[in-house]
Amino acid sequence: MLKSYLLIVNVLTFFLYGLDKFKAKTHRWRIKESTLLFFTIIGGSLGSLFGMFIFKHKKNKKVFLLVTFLSLLIYTYIFYSY
Numbered sequence: 001m002l003k004s005y006l007l008i009v010n011v012l013t014f015f016l017y018g019l020d021k022f023k024a025k026t027h028r029w030r031i032k033e034s035t036l037l038f039f040t041i042i043g044g045s046l047g048s049l050f051g052m053f054i055f056k057h058k059k060n061k062k063v064f065l066l067v068t069f070l071s072l073l074i075y076t077y078i079f080y081s082y
Contacts, residue, residue: 002082006043006075013044017051017058024057033058037067045071 016039020031036058040048048068052059059065 002079006046006079009039009043010045010047013039013047014051014054015047017048018055021055021057033064037064040064040068040071043071043075045069045075 016031016036020036023030045068049072051057052064
């Protein structure tokens, strides 16, 4: 169950980063930074990390890097101790 949840939330987070980058390039309404961070915190840290580097989006913002890496550490620990 945990694996399914993490897979879904990471795919969704990755999609949100790609969508936000697309919207930024086309000058459209954007996804809130708090929404992106929320999905990172609830388990989408790997999707966030891939989204940041594949789409080259938000990777220069220190808060995004910090939240992503801390969340990744926490969920890696939970995943392997579960």
